[in-house]
Amino acid sequence: MEHFAVIDLGSNSARMTITAIHDDGTFDVVAQEKEMVRLSEKMGEEKVLQEAAIKRTTAALKGFAEKAAEYSDVKMRAVATAATRQATNQKKFLAHVKEVAGIELEVISGNQEAYYDYLGIINTLPVTNCVVIDTGGGSTELVLVQNGHAVNVISLPYGAVNLSERFFPSKDTIKAGELFQLMTSMDKLYNGVWWLRRGHNLPIVALGGSNRTIAKIERRSREIFDFENLHGFKMRDSEVYAIFKDVVSKDLKERGDIPGLSRERADIIVGGMTPLISLMRFLDSDRLIFSQYGLREGIFYEHFSEMQKEGLINGDDRS
Template sequence: MEHYAVIDLGSNSARLAVTKIMDDGTFENVVERKEAVRLSENMGPEKVLKQPAIDRTINALKSFKENFEDLPNVTVKAVATAATRMATNQKDFLAEVKAETGIDLEVIPGTKEAYYDYLGVINSLPIVNGIIMDTGGASTELILVQNKRIINLISLPIGSVTLSESDVIEDRPSAGQMYKVFDQLNEIYNNIWWLYRGTNLPIIGLGGSNRTLAKIKRRNDPDRKHWDDIHGFHLSAQEVKDIFLKIIDSTLEERKNIPGLSKERADIIVGGLAPAMSLIWRLNSDRMIFSKQGLRFGVLYEHISELRNNGKSTSINLENFEAPESDE
């Protein structure tokens, strides 16, 4: 028996999942935690992690550690994504985390992040064809899936925090601000040559911003008892558009009172949903499907697969997949 703790340090949130893996390969989740750390806050064009964000992150990691340090036979896998990946003071940050928490953070490239997203989705939902989209605080991953296999993937250096900070859309966004955001996204998508192959396919939404769409809709369901159970939940493209319209037509204070939209995300939700909205229009997708199992569970599924195969790696070669220069 093994306890496997996965820490996913993103640009906006830090997440923990602890899983008990039995000797026969079965497993059960025993701990799930999330803390909003805003690690990418105010990084600016110089791409420097700021001390307030670093302090929030270290406090969250210390809190996470309390959930697994006393468990028997614990293995820890801690990965850091976009904010840490692009930070010019990455080395100092990793050293400070190690000194303060004892946790070794592994900075993974965007293509690896996208691959883990794929593993999390494909092992937990009956997805055959679609575009997996994980919108985080400072990056967005896109994965084209056909016949359950990865065809192409890419990590883009845009996310809910970076789009919101660069285009100042904290309060009710103006038409000019929205035009600027969607024009930027259009240019980015134009440069992904394979994206047209996702035309008319569903979008599988990962990340807190995308999942907020499902949570808002579920809060309006007659049975609200399990409103946050959105794994596998579907929304039509029109339902997504209606929710987005309500969000952009609200002030910051009004957004904080929308059921299903957390107050801590209200200031970045417009920027966080813009990539998905732009993709829906471009691909003429008729629906979004939502997944609660992304990177953390992808790491878990890879580990379990390796255990079942006596330690043989099951990872695919990502060298031929696209990644923007900023991921290097």
């Protein structure tokens, strides 16, 4: 048996999943960790990772390494995305993480991130034709899936944290003019993606913390007991728009009081939701499917497939 640990260091959060892979080809998740690190906070136009953010992030990663060390025969792959990808002090940060936390971070491209999102979804959801959107803290990945294949991928360097800092500087009340500017900006971005209109009327598969918050709010309103277990949960456009309207109408404190919306996400939630809302309008899509699985699961399935090809495990079963 092998334990495979995947760390995903994003712009807003750091997450780790440890999966036990058995010799008979079955597997099960044995540990999941999450820390809100806000790595991209106050990077500014200079794209410099700040000391406070580095300190928070390194502490979280050190904790992850200690947790992984509790398991036998552990293999780890740790990847960093938008914030680290864009950082001008990237090399210094990577060296610091290796020295303090003992973790070798691999900076992956936006297209790699989008492809791993696709692998995580296509292996766990019954979708054939769709548009995938993953809104993180510092980037948004889009994938056009046709006949089960990822035919186009792109990563846009805008996410919940940097969009919020740019368009909503007060972080309190959302002004109509600021929201209009943000949505206009997203429309222009999408118009510049030549292949995106081929996803017209297709369902959208959404992942990322800001997008999943929409599902959590809806499930809490329906009094669904396990409101966070939302993989495969579906919503109509009218339901999504109603939640967005309610969120943008509230000030910071009121947003933090919405059931299903984490207080630590309240200051960036409007910037985080807007890429999805704009995409639904741009593609005239009335169906939304939520995924809890993305980059980390995509990396796992790639590793699992390689183990099968090398004959290290039997069969092709799924746990």
